[in-house]
Amino acid sequence: MTTDIAANAQLYLDDVRVSFDGFKALRGLSLTIEPGEMRAIIGPNGAGKTTMMDVITGKTRPDSGEVLFEGGSVDLTRLDEAAIAELGIGRKFQKPTVFESHTVEDNVYLALKADRGPLATLFHRLNAEEARRIDEILATVKLGDRRHELAANLSHGQKQWLEIGMLLAQEPKLLLVDEPVAGMTDAETMETAALLRRIHDSGKSVVVVEHDMAFVRELGVKVTVLHEGGVLSEGSIDHVAADPRVIEVYLGR
Amino acid sequence: MIGHFLVKGLDRGVAITLLVVLAIGVLIPASNLLLPEGHALHVPTYLLTLFGKYATYATLALALDLVWGYCGILSLGHGAFFALGGYAMGMYLMRQIGSRGVYGNPILPDFMVFLNWKELPWYWHGFDHFGFALVMVVLAPGLLAFVFGWFAFRSRVTGVYLSIITQALTYALLLAFFRNDMGFGGNNGLTDFKDIVGYNVQSAGTRATLFFLSCLLVAVGLLVTSAIVKSKLGKVLIAIRDAESRTRFIGYRVATFKTVVFTVSAMLAGLAGALYVPQVGIINPGEFAPANSIEAVIWVAVGGRGTLVGAIVGAVAVNWGKTWFTGALPELWLFALGGLFVLVTLFLPKGIVGTWSAWTAKRRAARDAAPAAAE
Amino acid sequence: MPFLARRLARLAVLLVALIALPFAGGSASAQDISAPLAKLATDSYADTGAAIAELAASGHPRAAAIVQAIQDGKLEFDAASHAVVIRGAASVVDAATGAAIATPPAGLSPVRVNNRVRTALAAAVGSLTLMSPDPVKRREAADAVFKSRDAATLPILEAAIAKEGDARIRLALQVARAAVILTKPEASDDARVEAAATIKERGDQEAVSLLRSLPEGSAKRVKDAAEAAAKSIETNLALWSSAQNALYGISLGSVLLLAAIGLAITFGVMGIINMAHGEMVMIGAYTTFVVQEVIRAHAPGLFDWSLTIALPLAFLTSGAVGVLIERTVIRWLYGRPLETLLATWGISLILQQSVRSIFGANNREVGAPSFMSGSLDIGHLSITWGRMWIVVFALSVFVGLILILKKTPAGLQMRAVTQNRAMAAAMGIRTPFVDALTFGLGCGIAGIAGVALSQIDNVSPNLGQSYIIDSFMVVVFGGVGNLWGTLVGALTLGVVNKFLEPFAGAVLGKILVLIFIILFIQKRPRGLFALKGRAVES
The missing domain is CATH 1.10.3470 (ABC transporter involved in vitamin B12 uptake, BtuC)
Known part of the structure; x- marks a missing residue:
């Protein structure tokens, strides 16, 4: 029966457990993301959001549990970060990390889907198709006019957008986006929500981890609430907001 | 690809440096050979040898800059690759001595006869062929770097940890090569060379040729590293330097890239060592001393890490200073060198060339901005 | 090596003889020291050296006093009468009897000493002090026998074992005796097996090499016992x-x-x-x-x-x-x-x-x-x-x-x-x-x-x-x-x-x-x- 679910899922986590020196970061986390679904994940600090992302992207090996991709065909726990990225899982970090000594367009150029081997990169030449993709992506994330500047010179919000642009360049099937609007103005937050929805509309699965409830409401998708390394509640934003357990966790008492 | 690169890929600084290095490589030996002694422009042989040594150091600096300046791998053991290349060449030169050694043994080098060895150790076989020796010059350091890198980078040993174990690596080799039973001449190393491919190593013509080859190696090294750095591979290296884990998450195998670039760099260092040995006439375990490797780091830092031209400039400038100090004020040299380490890290983090290009870029920007403002 | 072994053997005989001095008091042959005394009067270094060794081996009660006197430069002889005397602070006594001599001969001259004589003296004196309370010297003597394994020392060793009060020195003496027995092909197999066990007590590398150097033709059970003891020592040594x-x-x-x-x-x-x-x-x-x-x-x-x-x-x-x-x-x-x-x-x-x-x-x-x-x-x-x-x-x-x-x-x-x-x-x-x-x-x-x-x-x-x-x-x-x-x-x-x-x-x-x-x-x-x-x- 679980296999049925797995077979139809884009991403399937079952009973995943991770502990660091006795601290249990994930205690039996189970989660299913359908193909083309957008999901918001919320939860207080220490709920296990970032550890969950680490497990999916191969940074952390779970102590036990299943992490399957593409209808259960790929076991992610056996692969390293690079292999998982090539499979089509893109990740945006909580703290924006772009390549600061590279220009904005080189950042996107490096992320473009292409052969990642050392020899291939040594002899690689930028072709017309790639140039077109870079133009397109820079237009999408509204950085076209700053393409020749070093990424270090971008504002915080622009770095967040550049990172989303790099995610798009990878042409992933699943995007993991960790706190995309942290430190953004309200206007930027709304624009980011719109951008993520556009990405979702183009047929990609998206998982957004976020604190900002206004932003989550703006996304208007199914919400999963994590708490102490497991799923506390799941449903529409109104459903989880009314869940007494969620209220207790968020408001205390 | 090469043609394309030569036309479009070469930036001005690199192109100028290439021309200067090649010009020096031709003019200095010409002056040494063709002009009479006492002529104002005659370069004496000792200076020729000295500059030849600088050229091999410059190549070592290029190799180091490739891994440190562009990929963030601070190797404190690059002297080991240099020395390994040197030993490979030294072994060839030892075999060329033949029966002209003190003990007159046609096969065994003197130190083996002295140690009462009866036959050549297996790893000395083949070194009587120049071609084989040349392959080993590249292969020995390359293999060591590959194996070391394979383990270290796959285990994600980074930053100072990596620096410290590279230092331990060269230290272990230092201790090993000091041992007589390793079969590399122990404490005294390899020396008393006679011929290289049939020419007397001491002769003016050979020295001039070796000098030219050293300059050629700098030029080729600069060309190759420049090609690497300008390519997409070079951009990946810089990406690794700045945000290793981000690079990994967009799908690049960081360990593979690091291992590749570390190995290439070690091979280049090995070639430099191979040209160093016939010019100075000796190779001994002292070349493995951790202090040597870390001194090479300061050449790159002074010149400007992350600028290939800077590595060359730094190597020549610091060694020129060393030659001058150890001649004029020997007891002050370590103060000067130590001070250089401190001052460069505190006040000149980009090095000479890095600071210069930042300054010229700023001036250019100001000049470009001025007419715009006037309009 | 054989040279060293001979020297050791000679030293051991000397030392054991000295140990035996108090026990050998009744033997008539041991009482006669006229021969060595005569040698002391010849004014020849070789004779003096020989005399010292004979004195030490004689077991005579006066031997210690005479050897000491040579060392102190107080033993004198008269070339004419061959009388040998010891010059005290106030008087002169007869070397052989210890009796005071009222009118000593006029031409007395001291017995001279060179390096070889000094070596003999050192051995003799050192061993004589071993007779007295110093346990370190007694132990050295036991070790010397262990190395020489001279069968002639056996009866003296046994007497010394009976008299020894210090347990550690007694063990050393017993080990020395066992060493003699183990390497003596005439000894009974039982005694030799027992000896191997005793030698094990010594527990060092020398004991191992002794146990491994049995004479040709030793019985298998002796060999096995010796090998077992050697193995046991080696295990012990490896631990240490x-x-x-x-x-x-x-x-x-x-x-x-x-x-x-x-x-x-x-x-x-x-x-x-x-x-x-x-x-x-x-x-x-x-x-x-x-x-x-x-x-x-x-x-x-x-x-x-x-x-x-x-x-x-x-x-x-x-x-x-x-x-x-x-x-x-x-x-x-x-x-x-x-x-x-x-x-x-x-x-x-x-x-x-x-x-x-x-x-x-x-x-x-x-x-x-x-x-x-x-x-x-x-x-x-x-x-x-x-x-x-x-x-x-x-x-x-x-x-x-x-x-x-x-x-x-x-x-x-x-x-x-x-x-x-x-x-x-x-x-x-x-x-x-x-x-x-x-x-x-x-x-x-x-x-x-x-x-x-x-x-x-x-x-x-x-x-x-x-x-x-x-x-x-x-x-x-x-x-x-x-x-x-x-x-x-x-x-x-x-x-x-x-x-x-x-x-x-x-x-x-x-x-x-x-x-x-x-x-x-x-x-x-x-x-x-x-x-x-x-x-x-x-």
Whole structure:
């Protein structure tokens, strides 16, 4: 029966457990993301959001549990970060990390889907198709006019957008986006929500981890609430907001 | 690809440096050979040898800059690759001595006869062929770097940890090569060379040729590293330097890239060592001393890490200073060198060339901005 | 070798004969010492030497007195009458009887002594004192028989065993007797098997080689018994030698611990790569040198206190230099470890050259106080007191440091700053001050390590260089940020090194340890006692 679910899922986590020196970061986390679904994940600090992302992207090996991709065909726990990225899982970090000594367009150029081997990169030449993709992506994330500047010179919000642009360049099937609007103005937050929805509309699965409830409401998708390394509640934003357990966790008492 | 690169890929600084290095490589030996002694422009042989040594150091600096300046791998053991290349060449030169050694043994080098060895150790076989020796010059350091890198980078040993174990690596080799039973001449190393491919190593013509080859190696090294750095591979290296884990998450195998670039760099260092040995006439375990490797780091830092031209400039400038100090004020040299380490890290983090290009870029920007403002 | 064996055999006969003196009193032949006495009157060195040996073998009650008199130059003879007398303070006595002589002959001259005679005398006199209470001499005699295995000594040995009061010497005598029996083909097999068991008690390499050198044609059960005893001794010896290696290893480990413990603070706790750490150790060693020079010049009586006086001074000197470095250079480089590495390497060069300019490039002599000389022996184990004190000292420093960090307010502030700088600053801790203090503490500890290391290493400007790589290896191996890891790391590396040495030699052993650590770091990049988790990686 679980296999049925797995077979139809884009991403399937079952009973995943991770502990660091006795601290249990994930205690039996189970989660299913359908193909083309957008999901918001919320939860207080220490709920296990970032550890969950680490497990999916191969940074952390779970102590036990299943992490399957593409209808259960790929076991992610056996692969390293690079292999998982090539499979089509893109990740945006909580703290924006772009390549600061590279220009904005080189950042996107490096992320473009292409052969990642050392020899291939040594002899690689930028072709017309790639140039077109870079133009397109820079237009999408509204950085076209700053393409020749070093990424270090971008504002915080622009770095967040550049990172989303790099995610798009990878042409992933699943995007993991960790706190995309942290430190953004309200206007930027709304624009980011719109951008993520556009990405979702183009047929990609998206998982957004976020604190900002206004932003989550703006996304208007199914919400999963994590708490102490497991799923506390799941449903529409109104459903989880009314869940007494969620209220207790968020408001205390 | 090469043609394309030569036309479009070469930036001005690199192109100028290439021309200067090649010009020096031709003019200095010409002056040494063709002009009479006492002529104002005659370069004496000792200076020729000295500059030849600088050229091999410059190549070592290029190799180091490739891994440190562009990929963030601070190797404190690059002297080991240099020395390994040197030993490979030294072994060839030892075999060329033949029966002209003190003990007159046609096969065994003197130190083996002295140690009462009866036959050549297996790893000395083949070194009587120049071609084989040349392959080993590249292969020995390359293999060591590959194996070391394979383990270290796959285990994600980074930053100072990596620096410290590279230092331990060269230290272990230092201790090993000091041992007589390793079969590399122990404490005294390899020396008393006679011929290289049939020419007397001491002769003016050979020295001039070796000098030219050293300059050629700098030029080729600069060309190759420049090609690497300008390519997409070079951009990946810089990406690794700045945000290793981000690079990994967009799908690049960081360990593979690091291992590749570390190995290439070690091979280049090995070639430099191979040209160093016939010019100075000796190779001994002292070349493995951790202090040597870390001194090479300061050449790159002074010149400007992350600028290939800077590595060359730094190597020549610091060694020129060393030659001058150890001649004029020997007891002050370590103060000067130590001070250089401190001052460069505190006040000149980009090095000479890095600071210069930042300054010229700023001036250019100001000049470009001025007419715009006037309009 | 045969020459040595013959000499030993002769010596053994002599010694055993001397032991036997009191028991042999009744024998008529032993009573007659006229022959040796006559030889003493010939004024020939060869005769004198022979006479001394015969006297010693004679068992005569006067022998001791006569030999002593020759040594004191008081034995005189009359060339004409061949009378031999001993000249006392007031009177002259007859050598053979001890009776006073009222009118000594006129032409008396002393029995002359040359080197050969002196050798004979030394053996005879030494053995004669062995008869008297000195147990060391008795033991030497027993060992000499063990080596010579002269069957002629057997009856005398048995008498000596019966009389001996000291259990350890009696054992030595019994082992000597067993050695004689074991190698005597005529002895009964039972006696020889029993002898093999007795020899086992001796328990050293010589016993093993004796047990392995049975004469041709010995019965199989004798051979088996001897082999079994030899095996048992070897197992025992291997155990002891392991224990000795472990002891050496702990000694080396404590040296590593001393060298690394300051680094465990600056690198392990603060994360500063201080390549000048070794030079802090060197400064401590030179402080010791200066203190000793001052004491030698002004207060020689205080010499035994020199190290005690040097300790606080070395701490302060190295600590002050450390604070200076931190304030002038390192604080500008926080968060840039590779730059810190390079800058501190530069500082190390400057410090080395400064010391070379002030004190010269040569090794400086640092003396050991009297309580550190000599060695401590337990069973087959031996360690010099100097090394022993360094073990004790290293552990004390370690415990002291733990206490400072865990129990004092300053230690609390240090831990607070290193764990969360911003929070500590917000709580009113002066973080720059604490940084300087912590770094100074690490350097100061390196300084007092230098005091101890001055006792076992050459005090030269290069002293620090030889410790820097080892120290980093210890800290990295043990796990950064964990003092206990440094302790375990240092002791492990010390012991491993010493156990490798017998097989691989000192240099190769060290190389193997380095390779081991390099591989180990690949496997566990964060050391033996690594902190795990997400926080560590940021």
